[in-house]
Amino acid sequence: MEKVVVAMSGGIDSAVTAYLFIKEKRAVEGVFFILFDEPPNIELAKKTADFLRIKLHIEDLREDFKRYVINPFFERYKKGLTPNPCILCNKYIKFPALKKIADKVSANFFATGHYARVLKKNDKCFLLKGIDKKKDQSYFLYGINRLFLNQLLLPLGEYTKQQVKEIAQQAQIPSKVAEESAEVCFLKDKRYYEILKPASYGPIIEASTGKIIGQHRGIHLFTIGQRKRLGISSPYPLYVVKIEPAINAVYVDSKEKAFMKEFYVNQLNWLVEPETNSFTCDVKIRYAMNPEKAFVIIIDKDRVRVTFDEPQFAPTPGQSAVFYNDEVVLGGGIITETVQGF
Template sequence: MVHSGTSPKVYNKLYHVEMEKVVVAMSGGVDSSVTAYLLMKKEMAVEGVFFILFDNPPNIELAKKTANFLGIKLHIEDLRDNFKKYVIEPFFDGYRRGITPNPCILCNSYIKFPTLKKIADKIGANYFSTGHYARVIKKNGNYFLLRGLDRNKDQSYFLYGINKLFLSQLILPLGELTKQEVKEIAKQSHIPSKIAEESVEICFLKNRKYYEMFKPATQGPIIEASTGRIIGQHRGIHLFTIGQRKRIGVSSQYPLYVVKIDPSKNAVYVDTKEKVFMKEFYVNELNWLVELEKHKLSCEVKIRYAMKPEKAVVKIVNEKAKVVFESPQFAPTPGQSAVFYSDDIVLGGGVITETVQDF
């Protein structure tokens, strides 16, 4: 049994040592549950927290069961109001404006990590932790966020937006492990959450399609980008995202892809797949996790979670950035995030605002 307390360290009578206290975000899933288990194995005093982000959250009972199994206290935090304000409303507003937002990044930046920090301070914990597949290291007195060793599961992309100051208190035990190793730990340790479903990217939709939740929208033109010719009508720009091929609603002699969305004209532009590849785009809402020595840097950039970083030059002007890839990349998408890397180190990132296209 791990005992809770109000001081940063907890006295363990069995081992006659003081234990560092850590708060773990627990969703009821296998990743966060194994995170708590591994920190306990390191003789840390663990307390969990479950975030209520929307009505009828899944796995809350499983999170309670896992906490009871591990013998740790579980805090329940009702964050529905803030989650609606900072995640759900911007998500739907983004689609109405013709962009494609990333709710997981918003949630980490504005909800989960600030709340973990708040709870850690409240209960006197020096550290907080999540089940993300990423790493934090200390080098020459500075803390850095790194990609997880399991490249198929690396989640550093979703964490670029957190407060840099949090890195000194953040512990990410799963960054050194593969997903299969985590599953095996859960199995061997008989952790209840091993039977939990994997987390879905847009949790609050509860397996519904986002566009099913919009009211009927104003129709507008579908335009062939290379010719400027109107070739159809759409039923709302919220139905489209850059790079989309299916559900366009226009027949053609060649496969059509969405290459641009113009909310000022309520227009959707389509063309060949070749037109979806772009080299240049602009980024704002920048967040840096390292100290920059210059305003122009050569690095690697990811513009979506499931891609490998590609070489690019980033030029920063007036808190905005222009990104130029070494070679064109598929579908840089306004509303999505561009994350900058130097080898494994996450330098920072921002939100794509517009792309440079030749039409």
Template sequence: MESVFVALSGGADSGFAAFLLKQMGYHVTAVTFRLFDGEGACCSLEGIRRARRIADILSIRHLTLDIREEFRSYVIETFLREYEKGRTPNPCVLCNRYIKFSLFLKKAKALGADKIATGHYARVEKEKDKYLLKRGIDRKKDQSYFLYPIRREHLPFILFPLGTHLKEGVRSEFRKVFGEAPRESQDLCFVPKGDLRGFLARSLGDREGPIYLFDGRLLGYHRGIHYYTIGQRRGMGLSFPYPLYVIGISSEDNAIFLGPKEYLERTRVYAAEVNLLSAPQREVTGKIRYNQREEPCEYALERNLLSVRFERPVSGVAGGQSLVLYSGDVVIGGGTIL
């Protein structure tokens, strides 16, 4: 019987994933991460208590993994450094890259696990002699965009039990097994009450600088470039005859640049920290944010940089976000936008 360590936050997705793994005949151990001190959207003391209750109902072993130091170093500090540079990092991608599918996998194997599992809506499937990362069948909840940093050699040791399930059905089935499902939160786990601006203010402080129009005219002053992201429209404190968007952020000059919406459009995008999971494909689509529509594109790897040319312009390309490529349901790979 194969041993699987499942990441169990105490939520409905990871809880039902643990249930499915046991139904599939695996020897299941539930692992809850302690990521930071204080309360958050997940991984709080209340989350640990919920996870322990789920494990008790399933009669499986439950462990708590204290990785506060690693999470602070790899996720929170990286997150803050990126914002300090005027970039827009994706903390879920950072967590998947450094914590869930690297550190957790390593620690689980050291404790005797054959594989690890999470409650992500995605699939890992073997075709011939290769393992492929694919979208979950629930396209509305598919989370493959956040999973592109998984190393190709790690795919054989990862299970996504929810990849063939619909979100609505998961919550319904969870209630049948465990009772009322906990409220689902969209907040960043380490940002109290979802107050990102307050978190950035406490962590980085205010650093006043100029706001320029695209033609170089000074329009006013901002309180810190870390409060802004490319494509942002609101929160400028300015009045202008037509809508203005953040079209550029300069960390060197501590400056924000504004312009009309069409100034956000680009057809060429570059990304670093590239991870490719699949061989080159002819028909490729890509997207630059999780909630944006994919667009047909061509790509090439040039000196460890991913160069992508979209057939149609994409809007709001923000440094620090992820550029992810697909061929049908297969994740080709991706990188961090420059």
């Protein structure tokens, strides 16, 4: 009998993932990761595992999570970058830990409740978008080791979120529908900028004129495309269009100045090795956007230049750009620099 190790969070997605494997007559074991103090839903994860009659491993990963996710998160904000901790967590914490546990218990596969798919074709494995376009989470998975795709199962990629809810309800699984949130799990109810104090003050500069029009209380308070919390009165809406750590400056201007076509990406991870040094593909520069056509030029093994066909709103250093060929995730990396016309 094939054995699968499933990452269990106490939420509905991971619970249904385990349930689907049990229905397929596979041997299933769960694992709950303790990533920070007072983790939510640990008791619910235990209750769900008991309900499904599967063994639940509890793995304390707080030390690695702090090193690879929490500390870099705050350090990058201090440098005027906007990090994505979920991508770091998947790359450095969750998937390596799942692989390790699967090997330890002699499991054939490991799985998560992400809405994405793995396609095995001609002895090759590909990461695909989930069929639920509104819920597709392939963006967050581009950074994982591509060798993991050989053992990775993502059953929820074949379902919509509504279907998953219905399965849980019909099976009476004691799990929780996670609240859709853009907040960072380890911050709990706090904002990141409430923790990063104090910081040095600096100028807020109008990009089109070069004039200093205000003062900020730290570049960590800002991200490209931001409109709120600027503290400046203006005859037109102002948006953050650039952050310059070298001079501790924040540049603002009209919304149109936040649209850009060209930027650079490094820390690349390819799930499909490029066959040429330049190619056209679809690119996402944030999770909640539709992929847009772009031309990618490989500069070296860890740096590419991306040029959108049409300007896109707020490519943001520190965020990830993910490359797609239709449904297939080619890879991605971290946006390091944008090319602006001012």
